[in-house]
Amino acid sequence: EPEVTQTPSHQVTQMGQEVILRCVPISNHLYFYWYRQILGQKVEFLVSFYNNEISEKSEIFDDQFSVERPDGSNFTLKIRSTKLEDSAMYFCASTQFSGANVLTFGAGSRLTVL
């Protein structure tokens, strides 16, 4: 069964450092997402991406965050200058069609900011 793969599985970084989280969506999917889950809390939407552009973003997705699809395969989330409160699980998801459709999630990248 096709999977969304994410790397790294766990990253520890110092406050103020830049972090890049990587995702390889399912190959025929066109819509890509990043979600965040702070420990013990709900899964929160960060950003959606289609046709090399951001489609929607939440209030959480401020100027410190950026996304790109550099090579037609990887989908990355960059946090420019990490803060303690960025510590969370970051999930990438993808779907084939627009509208209300099934999202397939990756296993997540755990980010710990010290």
Place this chain on the structure above:
Amino acid sequence: GENVEQHPSTLSVQEGDSAVIKCTYSDSASNYFPWYKQELGKGPQLIIDIRSNVGEKKDQRIAVTLNKTAKHFSLHITETQPEDSAVYFCAASFPNAGNMLTFGGGTRLMVKP
């Protein structure tokens, strides 16, 4: 903004009993309601979903019901097994917000053998 409330936050049942998890949503235009199961250290996995033109959907031991008038939907798991133990999230898709999913707070289900 869009909001999804989920209850209970924890649920403990004996193996073989049924489990019911309930969610309410804020936007009457919402049209897609998936349920995800999250096991420790893994990402959310879709277990069942329902669209707004259907009132009930069943897949073996799992069923979901939707009441559009009341804006609530529920997950029913019958004959629970220890491997059903996980965190379950409901979600709703809001057309006025780009169809992104908004998740409920999650329910930790513990099935005791």
